[in-house]
Each structure stands twice: as C-alpha cells, then as structure tokens.
Amino acid sequence: MDSLSVLDSYLHLVFLPTSAALPSMAAVIAVALAVLWFHPGGLAWALSRTGRSIPGPHGVVLALSGSLAHRVLAALAHSLQAADLMAFSVGLTRFVLASQPETAREILNSSAFADRPVKESAYELLFHRAIGFAPFGEYWRKLRRISATYLFSPMRIASFEQHRIEIGQKMILDIMTSRDSNEVIGMRKILHFASLNNIVMSVFGQRFDFGNGEGAELEELVKEGYELLGAFNWSDHFPLLRWMDPQGIRKRCRRLVDRVNNFVGRIIEKHRRRRVDGVVSNDVTGDSFVDVLLKLQKEESLCDSDMIAVLWEMIFRGTDTVAILLEWIMARMVLHPDIQRKAQSEIDGVVGSSRRPISDSDVPRLPYLQSIVKETLRLHPPGPLLSWARLAIHDTHVGDHFVPAGTTAMVNMYAITHDESVWDAPETFKPERFIEESVSVLGVDLRLAPFGSGRTTAGGCARGRPWLWPPSTCGWHSCFSALIGSLPARMEWT
Numbered sequence: 001m002d003s004l005s006v007l008d009s010y011l012h013l014v015f016l017p018t019s020a021a022l023p024s025m026a027a028v029i030a031v032a033l034a035v036l037w038f039h040p041g042g043l044a045w046a047l048s049r050t051g052r053s054i055p056g057p058h059g060v061v062l063a064l065s066g067s068l069a070h071r072v073l074a075a076l077a078h079s080l081q082a083a084d085l086m087a088f089s090v091g092l093t094r095f096v097l098a099s100q101p102e103t104a105r106e107i108l109n110s111s112a113f114a115d116r117p118v119k120e121s122a123y124e125l126l127f128h129r130a131i132g133f134a135p136f137g138e139y140w141r142k143l144r145r146i147s148a149t150y151l152f153s154p155m156r157i158a159s160f161e162q163h164r165i166e167i168g169q170k171m172i173l174d175i176m177t178s179r180d181s182n183e184v185i186g187m188r189k190i191l192h193f194a195s196l197n198n199i200v201m202s203v204f205g206q207r208f209d210f211g212n213g214e215g216a217e218l219e220e221l222v223k224e225g226y227e228l229l230g231a232f233n234w235s236d237h238f239p240l241l242r243w244m245d246p247q248g249i250r251k252r253c254r255r256l257v258d259r260v261n262n263f264v265g266r267i268i269e270k271h272r273r274r275r276v277d278g279v280v281s282n283d284v285t286g287d288s289f290v291d292v293l294l295k296l297q298k299e300e301s302l303c304d305s306d307m308i309a310v311l312w313e314m315i316f317r318g319t320d321t322v323a324i325l326l327e328w329i330m331a332r333m334v335l336h337p338d339i340q341r342k343a344q345s346e347i348d349g350v351v352g353s354s355r356r357p358i359s360d361s362d363v364p365r366l367p368y369l370q371s372i373v374k375e376t377l378r379l380h381p382p383g384p385l386l387s388w389a390r391l392a393i394h395d396t397h398v399g400d401h402f403v404p405a406g407t408t409a410m411v412n413m414y415a416i417t418h419d420e421s422v423w424d425a426p427e428t429f430k431p432e433r434f435i436e437e438s439v440s441v442l443g444v445d446l447r448l449a450p451f452g453s454g455r456t457t458a459g460g461c462a463r464g465r466p467w468l469w470p471p472s473t474c475g476w477h478s479c480f481s482a483l484i485g486s487l488p489a490r491m492e493w494t
C-alpha cells in the first residue's frame, strides 16, 4: 500500500483559528485542540497521562470501521516504524497495536491485559456472560474450566468424529448433485453450512436443515449476530453518542436477544425434559454441551441466561472462523494445482483406492495436508487482528513503552505472518515450509498464533503454566484436516 492511501486511511482535521476576528477564547480552544490532535497516537493519547509517547498516527484512525483494517494498520505501523508497538486513537478510545512476535507475546501473556473491552453490541447480546467477554475473575475461570473439560477435550472432540464424517459426505453429495445438473457450485454456502452443522451438533446435539424451519431461523440469527458484533459502532468510542444509538445497533441487538433467548431456550427445554422426564425426542442426542451444562447447572450455579450466553457464543465463534479457513484452503488448492496433486497423492497413500472417508486418526499420517492447513492459517488468519482485543486493567509496560490502564491492546497477526523479517517469502503459499520446520500453531510460537496465545490466570497459570487457546485446538486442527481432506480426496478442483 502506498503512503498516500495510508494517509487516506485516517483523518487529518486541522483545527486552526481561521480569522483574526475569532474571539480569543475560541482561538485558544482551537489551538489546544490542534495540539491534542497532532499528538503522536492522536486525541485519546493526548488526553492520557503518558510521558514519552508511543509512535503512532495523529488524528483519529478510521481503519477499524473497514473490512481491511489489518492491512491498513500493518502499512501504517510499517510506515511509522512502529511495528513493535503503535499507538492510535479511535474517538476517545486509546489503542496500542503490536505487529511483532515479541511485543505480541508480552501483551497476550501479561496478566495486565487480563480483561477484554466489551463493545456495546457484545454487552447487549449478553456476551459479557460468556467466555470471550466475561470479566476476568471467578465466573470466567469457571466457564473456561467447563468448556476445556467438556467441549474441547480430545475425548469430546473424538466422540463427534462420525458426525464430522457424515458432514464431509453430505458436502460431497451436494457438490456432486450441483455438478451433475451443471449448476454453479456456491462453495461458500456449502462450507458455511458444514461448519455450522459441525458446531451445532456438538453444542446443541442436533442437526438442522438450513433450507427451512428451525434451521433457516438459526441461520438468520447467526447472520444477524455476526453483522451486529462485527459492525463498527461509533458509540463505543464517542460516549456522547451512546444515548442516541445513531446506527440503531442497540435496538437491533435487543430484538435479536429476544429471538435468541427464545430459540436457545426451546432447545434447552427439550434437553431438560429428556433428562428429567425421560421424554426422548428423536432429533436431539443426549451428549451435547447443553446436556453438560444442564448436568452442572446446580453445582456450578448457572442460570438459564448464563447457559444461553455460553451456548450461543460457541455457535458464534465456531462457525465463521472455521468456514473462512475451509474456504481459503479450497481457494489455495485451486490456485496451486501442483500442491493439490501432492495432497491427493498423500491422501491416496493413506486411504488407498477404497475412497473411505478420512478419519481423525488418519490425520497424523497426512503431514502435507496439515501443512496446507497451517500455511493457510499463516497467509489468511481468520481473525487477523486476533479478535477480540484485550484491556489493560492496570498501568503497565510493553517493551520500554508505558501503557496506562484502560488502554485497548491488539495484536496484528496478519502483519506478523506477512513480515519478511519473520517469514521467508511471506507472500508465497508454500506448505513445504512446515515440513522443513515444525511450527506449533497453538500459541507458543508467536510467529504464527492464529488462535491467540496463553493468558496467565490466577488458577493453573499463576504457577507459570500458560493456557493455550482453544485448549485443544490440536483436536480442532485435526477436524479441519479431516473435514477438508474429504474434498480433494474425492475430486479434482479447478
């Protein structure tokens, strides 16, 4: 990106007294505002009590409101030589952004950044009662413990293997049906529904047909939720706007929450009746995450709305991330037929001519396929700004820089994975790099941490044991490989 477009990506409003006729008071205010505006890092940093400034653009950065924020911020940090840490302002919110592994590690592993800033939409959608946005403390630790034990444990993930195989087969059937009738194949939709069904089965213990009825309703709720949570909300950064709700986000969130409460509440009730009265419903299984929460409800003091928030968050977080990753993997296979052929021949060597589905246990014998997944995570990390940010709960330092309490800290994983001082030929899609060098994607190596990195907690981590997030991403990682491996295994992609 050239420097002009970088300059375009943030505002330069210059408040200068324009006429000698201006009353002297107004002139003083205008000059003061101009001084604040031109402070490194912009307005919000000028109003904070920092000593030596962290380098950063002045004015107000608007990039976060666009879909390519990670690219714009990477270029900005590069042009200002602020890759280790850059300060910027969005309205009255102070941000720091790390675009290098060392400072990224400091932020993600520091107990000073234990909390997350809660956007208005997340709060309105009740996510402050779910893992990702719950304030750091006892409740948050409880939710992490429950999900680590009962949703992300390797045993749980393995127990849904048959279901994943069926999803893979259904994808192939849908694609073949479209191909035989010469229809254009909308891969995005197929992969999105596969991903949604994958997560919905382990969370709700139920499969949906997304074409109609409850399935169509669920799809609508997820879509609206993504839009609201992803929307850039001016009220988050200009407190004066909050009462006005100028973009109507609060209103839409409240409407959505009623519908989600109703939808997830009905599912919980179905499982509860099954457990309590033995009323067996054909469309739900008895070993889903809903059942786990119902079993633990009393001993862990969870109310129904807590359970709804947790269940809904899992559906939310687990759908788009996986769908985007699968789509990029397929796009890369099409763009690089040689790589696709290599993956196919590796798969042939494992499943042979039987064309049986790939199972989780095959994945360790498919190192090249796994390298393709890793290389895709590197070039196209699904949450490039390590969604979502952390909040400094007290004054702290990142490197030599002083960061005051209340600052929002982010990591630009995209900038790190595209940095030529970190990766050789970073723009080249080269899965072989992971055959030559074993690199963990689980957060220990900040050169590639698409799932985030450890958070020091008072529990297990106070003793220096970092949490890896998601706790068993390795389990999920093999799911991605097994799920996506079924596509090149069965057909040629051009």
Ligand code: HEM
Residues within 6 Å of the ligand: 108, 131, 132, 133, 144, 199, 313, 314, 317, 318, 319, 321, 322, 325, 381, 382, 383, 386, 387, 388, 450, 451, 452, 453, 454, 469, 470, 476
């Ligand atoms: C390609 C797949 C995925 C990617 C790239 C991804 C990425 C991320 C990232 C970057 C974070 C923030 C971590 C941090 O702040 O350090 C996160 C948090 C989270 N993810 Fe994922 N994720 C994926 C799949 C999933 C799935 C399948 C689930 C659920 C079934 C899930 C549930 C969560 C939850 C609950 C959190 C919040 C954790 C916390 O704050 O303690 N993610 N994810």
